[in-house]
Amino acid sequence: MKIxxxxxxxxxxxxxxxxxxTPMTPAHSPTPSNTWADRLxxxxxxxxVTLLGPAGVWLLVLLVLPTLLIxxxxxxxxxxxxxxxxxxxxxxxxxxxxxxxxxxxWRSLVFAVGSTALCLxxxxxxxxxxxxxxxxxxxxxxxxxxILPLWTSSLLRAxxxxxxxxxxxxxxxxLTAIGLPAQNWLNTPTAVFIGLxxxxxxxxxxILYASLEKLDIRLLEAAADLGATPRQCFWKITVPxxxxxxxxxxxxxxxxxLSDFVVPTLLGGASSMNISRLIxxxxxxxxxxxxxxxxLSMVLILAVSLAIALLIRYGDxxxxxxx
Amino acid sequence: xxxxxxSAAATATPAAQPDVELRRVVKAFGAEVAVCxxxxxxxxxxxxxxxxxxxxxxxTTLRLIAGFETPSAGxxxxxxxxxxxxxxxxRPVNTVFQSYALFDHMxxxxxxxxxxxxxxxxxxxxxxxxxxxxxxxxMESMANRYPAQLSGGQQQRVALARALVNHPAVMLLDExxxxxxxxxxxxxxxxxxxxxxxxxxxxxxxxxxxxxALALSDRIAVMNNGQIEQIGTPSDIYDRPSTxxxxxxxxxxxxxxxxxxxxxxxxxxxxxxxxLRVLACMSGSTVAQxxxxxxRPEKINLSLSAxxxxxxxxQGHISHLMYLGTHLHCVVRxxxxxxxMVRHPNRxxxxxxxxxxxxxxxxxDDCLVLDAA
Numbered sequence: 001m002k003i004x005x006x007x008x009x010x011x012x013x014x015x016x017x018x019x020x021x022t023p024m025t026p027a028h029s030p031t032p033s034n035t036w037a038d039r040l041x042x043x044x045x046x047x048x049v050t051l052l053g054p055a056g057v058w059l060l061v062l063l064v065l066p067t068l069l070i071x072x073x074x075x076x077x078x079x080x081x082x083x084x085x086x087x088x089x090x091x092x093x094x095x096x097x098x099x100x101x102x103x104x105x106w107r108s109l110v111f112a113v114g115s116t117a118l119c120l121x122x123x124x125x126x127x128x129x130x131x132x133x134x135x136x137x138x139x140x141x142x143x144x145x146x147i148l149p150l151w152t153s154s155l156l157r158a159x160x161x162x163x164x165x166x167x168x169x170x171x172x173x174x175l176t177a178i179g180l181p182a183q184n185w186l187n188t189p190t191a192v193f194i195g196l197x198x199x200x201x202x203x204x205x206x207i208l209y210a211s212l213e214k215l216d217i218r219l220l221e222a223a224a225d226l227g228a229t230p231r232q233c234f235w236k237i238t239v240p241x242x243x244x245x246x247x248x249x250x251x252x253x254x255x256x257x258l259s260d261f262v263v264p265t266l267l268g269g270a271s272s273m274n275i276s277r278l279i280x281x282x283x284x285x286x287x288x289x290x291x292x293x294x295x296l297s298m299v300l301i302l303a304v305s306l307a308i309a310l311l312i313r314y315g316d317x318x319x320x321x322x323x
Numbered sequence: 324x325x326x327x328x329x330s331a332a333a334t335a336t337p338a339a340q341p342d343v344e345l346r347r348v349v350k351a352f353g354a355e356v357a358v359c360x361x362x363x364x365x366x367x368x369x370x371x372x373x374x375x376x377x378x379x380x381x382x383t384t385l386r387l388i389a390g391f392e393t394p395s396a397g398x399x400x401x402x403x404x405x406x407x408x409x410x411x412x413x414r415p416v417n418t419v420f421q422s423y424a425l426f427d428h429m430x431x432x433x434x435x436x437x438x439x440x441x442x443x444x445x446x447x448x449x450x451x452x453x454x455x456x457x458x459x460x461x462m463e464s465m466a467n468r469y470p471a472q473l474s475g476g477q478q479q480r481v482a483l484a485r486a487l488v489n490h491p492a493v494m495l496l497d498e499x500x501x502x503x504x505x506x507x508x509x510x511x512x513x514x515x516x517x518x519x520x521x522x523x524x525x526x527x528x529x530x531x532x533x534x535x536a537l538a539l540s541d542r543i544a545v546m547n548n549g550q551i552e553q554i555g556t557p558s559d560i561y562d563r564p565s566t567x568x569x570x571x572x573x574x575x576x577x578x579x580x581x582x583x584x585x586x587x588x589x590x591x592x593x594x595x596x597x598x599l600r601v602l603a604c605m606s607g608s609t610v611a612q613x614x615x616x617x618x619r620p621e622k623i624n625l626s627l628s629a630x631x632x633x634x635x636x637x638q639g640h641i642s643h644l645m646y647l648g649t650h651l652h653c654v655v656r657x658x659x660x661x662x663x664m665v666r667h668p669n670r671x672x673x674x675x676x677x678x679x680x681x682x683x684x685x686x687x688d689d690c691l692v693l694d695a696a
Contacts, residue, residue, distance in 0.1 A: 216424070218422055221391055223426075224391075224410070224411040224412045225390075225411055226441060226489065227413075227489070228412055237426065
């Protein structure tokens with residue numbers, strides 16, 4: 001924006017005042033182009049560039065360019081490492097439509113939706129208690145206790161679960177101790193649900209906590225005053241008021257569980273192939289089918305982007321950043 | 324006229340049981356006692372105000388009636404029924420909150436219909452009642468807006484409508500006009516008074532604004548430190564305060580500590596600590612040695628020449644002067660060293676300025692002798 005000197009909203013006395021403004025505007029040269037605002041204006045772009053530049057370059061080199069590379073590779077049908085390739089085409093994408101691969105995608109969705117639902121069912125009461133009922137002085141300590149597992153590697157935590165779930169593990173030990181038959185837990189879809197729910201429950205609780213903590217208690221009092229029972233208060237006030245937080249937490253957990261690799265690999269075994277493991281197998285497995293793997297990656301990127309778009313549209317982003 | 328209406332409402336059911344009654348109610352939060360041994364009876368159809376400085380326990384008292392707090396001791400009765408342990412959602416009262424507490428995820432219409440729908444009222448009846456409530460608060464055109472799209476005054480009206488649509492036995496108002504600017508406040512005061520007259524139900528309002536309490540109430544309870552200092556009509560409270568706290572809190576007053584030296588049947592002579600002799604009328608049956616004489620700034624006359632045959636007449640000079648449009652606020656320093664606030668009407672002849680020598684005088688009937696606190 002260009003500012004005309006004659007209409008410039010600073011009184012002349014301010015411009016001649018010998019303090020902050022003098023270095024920028026010598027009082028003896030009051031020509032139109034020489035006000036400090038005019039001089040500064042062309043350089044205003046410098047600020048954003050300095051602030052956003054490093055992160056921008058980082059994202060460009062390590063995210064945008066690789067994604068474009070994957071997009072290109074995905075469009076080369078039958079591309080295998082070390083083999084001459086043909087021209088561009090949609091063959092890799094058509095290959096995904098084979099029932100065997102659709103089943104993998106379906107299974108990934110079932111893992112993601114199921115463990116998100118489990119996280120929500122278990123996380124909401126905990127977050128509710130933490131935000132509204134727990135003793136004020138213990139609240140921060142309790143929150144830290146909840147975040148603590150996140151400070152260890154997800155790989156280690158998944159390994160820990162293998163010792164619990166394996167045939168001679170802790171869980172079966174407890175079951176046989178109380179007279180129940182031992183079960184085969186490890187390398188089943190059940191183990192994947194347990195592992196995913198365990199891994200992402202803290203995120204769910206944290207985001208829901210941030211949302212519930214902002215709940216205006218006076219609204220609950222107003223509802224009670226108007227005759228609403230505690231149950232009605234919950235469904236008609238608490239849930240609608242925290243819906244953006246619920247959406248944010250659920251979508252975040254959904255995104256994470258949909259693309260998780262560690263838990264299905266370590267706990268799920270051969271029966272729990274999901275899309276991340278399928279992609280891994282295309283790139284590092286014996287077939288080295290980079291073209292097909294890239295197409296699968298593009299599908300996953302698309303699905304996650306869609307979920308993020310929903311998150312931005314409907315979720316309460318403040319609760320995510322606060323958590 | 325307002326006065327007439329008030330007295331009619333107050334005397335309509337003289338012997339009927341009170342709509343709301345508190346009996347020796349105590350409310351303590353941990354070691355802190357918010358309300359202490361409170362007795363209160365609000366008559367049916369009355370506009371009753373609880374007035375006091377912040378932290379005096381007035382909001383806690385209202386919350387005890389609404390059911391958001393349970394008394395530590397004592398009983399709360401609504402229409403004769405002991406509701407001390409009845410939760411808020413089963414009490415026949417509705418509250419207008421200071422912050423309005425409107426449900427921002429619902430439209431105005433749905434906010435107002437909330438209480439009716441909770442009680443499973445039929446759709447047609449809900450629609451009629453909501454329409455009636457909207458009309459009462461003159462918000463018909465805003466039915467489909469969300470609270471965030473309304474101004475403060477409009478939100479206030481929705482909060483009122485949301486409470487009164489349920490036809491409660493008692494309406495509780497917690498600083499209902501506290502968040503509005505001066506002009507809107509005055510306007511809403513008139514609307515509140517009109518609503519009360521139209522509905523004929525008991526209003527209990529908590530406020531720290533004495534002018535609001537005086538303007539609207541049939542009776543006022545002045546609270547201090549969790550206890551009631553005085554209950555009475557606005558003119559009782561203002562003209563016949565029973566304690567020095569009430570005299571000081573309601574309006575401005577000059578308090579002159581002293582001792583009674585000549586008791587008469589109706590009047591007493593008090594010698595103040597600074598040596599002034601003041602002739603005053605007694606408040607109630609107070610006969611005590613150490614007393615406080617209370618005289619309101621607007622009851623004191625200022626004159627440049629010595630007035631003829633005035634009882635309480637003293638010489639002094641103006642030490643401060645504030646021009647306030649309708650009147651001048653003067654601080655007069657007397658020869659004895661005391662300072663008095665005087666409210667002097669703004670007239671053409673009032674040619675006074677700082678350091679002008681003046682006489683102050685007031686009638687014995689215009690000042691009160693109160694127990695020294």
